[in-house]
Amino acid sequence: MGSGKTTVGRALAKKLNKRFIDSDHEIEARTGVSIPVIFEIEGEASFRQREADVIRDLTSQENIVLATGGGAVLNAESRKLLHERGTVIYLRAGIHSILQRTRHDKNRPLLRTADPRKKLEELEAQRAPLYQEVAHVTIETGRPNVQFLVQSVLDKLAQENLYHVPDALLTANKTAMSATSPPSTIGTILNVDLGERSYPIAIGTALLSDSDFLSSRIKGKKTVVVTNTVVAPLYLGALEAALRSAGKEVVSVVLPDGEEQKNWTSLMLIFDALLAHKCDRQTTLLALGGGVIGDMTGFAASAYMRGVPFVQIPTTLLSQVDSSVGGKTGINHPLGKNMIGAFYQPQAVIADISSLQTLPDAELSAGLAEVIKHGAIIDAAFFDWIEANMSALRAKDPKALTHAILRSCEIKADVVRQDEREGGLRAILNFGHTFGHAIESGLGYGKWLHGEAVGCGMVMAADLSCRLGYIDYVSKTRIKQVVEAAGLPTVAPDLGEERWLELMEVDKKNEGGKIKFILLRPLGQAVITTVPQEMLLATLRSCIAN
Template sequence: MTQHISPITLQVDLGERSYPITIGQSLLSDPDLIARHVGRRAAIVTNTTVAPLYLERLAQVLAAAGKEVTTIVLPDGEEEKNWASLMQVYDVLLREKCDRKTTLIALGGGVIGDLTGFAAATYMRGVPFVQVPTTLLAQVDSSVGGKTGINHPLGKNMIGAFYQPQAVIADTATLDTLPARELAAGLAEVIKHGAIIDAGFFDWIEANIGRLVGRDPAALAWAVQRSCEIKADVVRQDEREGGLRAILNFGHTFGHAIEAGLGYGEWLHGEAVGCGMVMAADLSQRLGFIEAGAARRIRGLVEAAGLPVVAPDLGLERWIELMQVDKKNEGGQIKFILLRPLGATVIMPVPSEALHATISACTR
């Protein structure tokens, strides 16, 4: 494969809420592509890490296309995905007299995408927004599907809305500036897509994990494309997580507990999900749904991606308490996404003995 990869466009098929995902290199420098999805006024929301890298370039491209541009720079970090940051966005939008035709642009990772999307869903009861994800995790997962929101001290993503963007523009050249830890965090969601739905893709990730960690452009482009195809297909079938879409939370019940238990920002979301997948695979094996070899493959791949495979010891009671704050739960029962087998899933409550054994085996 050559290193110069032509952009590709996928469609998230949701009737009148359908939108394109464009994946390619140097898309941030393409005024036609970006201006096509933005109204006369644009408000770019980003953070203190991404702003010095890409804000000026995007603002200049929009200005050159005749757009009036407002910029909002928030502090960086999962711990900033909160009410105060949301208020900061509203403050600027109101001060600058941004109207209903103003397009919000989320320039950054998953935190910026989720928070900007929620601001767009709620400002004047809904304004258009565009996702411009700059991290691997956001490109392969959080920018697609319309889940928006902020965290609450008692639970992750507990306040939010389903609100679809006008477009997703994934410039894979932005991955060149991503710290290694952030790249690894994104690989967790890539691995997840293979584990839950496409065993052949899982095989490909195993065979190419060295290229992915080494930032091979062709390998990363395919990982982003295939992940977006998988997620778009799931979202098409179940936009509001009534059933099927919950499988995308494989590893997240354990992962969200790790994030909340340690304090947001201590572990990256992808690190917690990677470790959570190891725990979910262990639980799947204990229940006889997958072979020991499949659980070992998941642990090995998560480790090869540079992600933690041993969870923090939060104490059994605290683990259970944290996992009870989960949107999938019904009637007080904790529901888990389990593999049955690798490449397929089942969602169910589990016997407490098996759950306790997994927590004991996977923590230190």
């Protein structure tokens, strides 16, 4: 309920020149009374039987778009008829979003309770597996407008060969696209459910040159693109042209490349451009690049005029699977990485997989570190998949990359939904980072890529987990082997034990002067804990270069 089935269904029917029917409205038309009255007089069981009868009748008809009630899947026969007679589209929405949409709706009898959120959680637990069972296509609704959702449905139906959609209705055939640009494909829309701060993650190909798509995601007349000297020659021109084709005014800021440039001086260059071009609160900042650009642009957006909109357009694997999602922004300080910043959510994330084809092998490997991390801390089955598909990932196979990005974003979005400001759970996303940040700070920013440091840090964290008895030797070895297979270092630099401890003490997770680590207990689950110093020193002595 509240996912937009009726609104999207009606718009979809109009696009496809079909008749639209809402099963709830059909029940009301047949009985002459409203759904709440049926519930009140006859009870839910009687209503469900009426609903099943209507669905049996309607699924025998041709050339219609049918919006069912949210509970229609509870009837086994209805599920069978829907799946066999039609193409089922599951519009998935987060509980917070549903509450926002339905809070003033008096025609939802199941939500007439003292605790609607608890009721929705119960319904989701009961119904979600049935939705997945019956659906041919799943679309994350989030907050995109109806037109965008309908377009996502059409593109997905065509992509999966589930329905013949006329070429004129597909995003990939819009006449506004450049004749020299490859057609864009929106593979997935995933929602980060944060209430009023919710936003979509669009994953697809050739999105940066699609003016219609960009216009649907980027609000405001004036845009400021922040990028760097490596990305600008590759993608800035196409993005600027597409934005101008969409009627946007474009200002571009090209910063020096590198982790060592993630500092106050670079941040001032962004502010200089914003002020010089008289940018106001309606200006949208676009972060075109990797994690460094994303973090700095987001921080600039959070501070300029006390907050302006920004959109993440990550062009590296690391930023597509991790840093662009979740709203952590900031710059480095000589005494600590990411110690100056803010939590500030983007309006959208646009992950164009096409940009990964120009990514150097070392940068791709750095991104794979964060993919491995997501499997290690939350999803053991995903970790198994990563092990089995590492060759395809390193070969930049689009299908493998799409799955890795989607699952990583799903995992991170769910963690961020539960703990937006890293009050507890979200800290598990820092698996390998306590050691990794020490490597980056100790060697000097830019000596190792962030993902390289995290990869090595995960090997060290796995070693520490094993010493504490949290994981077995086989799991520790698997982690080291998959990090190595990703092309990442597994031996840490010798910074000296005192220096290692000093660097790890400067960490945002620490409390009361005690170093906190994210460890595995077992593989696929994470814990946040302190450790005996002798265990930590044993790991350092085992993992550093001799």
